[in-house]
Amino acid sequence: MSFLGTKRWLALGLLTAMTVAVVATPSPLWGEDAGISRKVKSRVTPVYPEIARRMNISGVVKLVVVVSSTGTVKSTKVMGGHPLLVSAAEDAVKKWKFEPAAQEDSGVVEFTFKPEN
Numbered sequence: 001m002s003f004l005g006t007k008r009w010l011a012l013g014l015l016t017a018m019t020v021a022v023v024a025t026p027s028p029l030w031g032e033d034a035g036i037s038r039k040v041k042s043r044v045t046p047v048y049p050e051i052a053r054r055m056n057i058s059g060v061v062k063l064v065v066v067v068s069s070t071g072t073v074k075s076t077k078v079m080g081g082h083p084l085l086v087s088a089a090e091d092a093v094k095k096w097k098f099e100p101a102a103q104e105d106s107g108v109v110e111f112t113f114k115p116e117n
Contacts (some may be wrong), residue, residue, distance in 0.1 A: 036067060036107035038099045046092035046111055050083040058114045061089040066106045071098040085113045 061081030068074040073094050078086050089111040098105075 013078075018102075033043050036065065036098070036105055036109075038067070038071075038101050038105060041071065041097045041099055042095075044095040046088040046113070047083055047115075048113060048115070049088050051094045052088075052113065055084070056115050057082055057084055059085060059112075061085050061111045061113065063089060063093055063109050064110075065093055065109050066104060067098045067101075069101055069103055074096075074104065079108065080085045082113075084103060085111075086108070093098075 059082045062079035064077040064079055066074045066076075073096055074089050076093060078090070081089065089109075092111070093109055
């Protein structure tokens with residue numbers, strides 16, 4: 001087998017493994033939050049980027065969110081996700097409002113993006 005033939009088989013194997021991983025991953029709801037101890041008063045759903053929709057890109061974006069004592073999102077840090085989807089997730093979560101508390105709080109928020117047919 002030639003070098004190019006080997007590369008094709010490796011690429012096909014990698015693509016298959018990635019497809020199985022995406023199919024096997026459970027789909028959380030838009031903006032599922034884990035580790036934030038207070039309730040969300042208002043959520044904003046991300047706008048699915050048009051270029052991602054045209055390219056049929058889907059996936060999960062994970063963000064670490066720091067919530068101030070007043071209930072506003074103080075900062076976000078990307079833990080993972082497709083670069084075309086990250087900005088939409090960050091823009092949305094920065095508009096969320098949480099119940100006030102005595103101190104800052106942090107946790108992970110996940111957004112699942114699936115193109116509509």
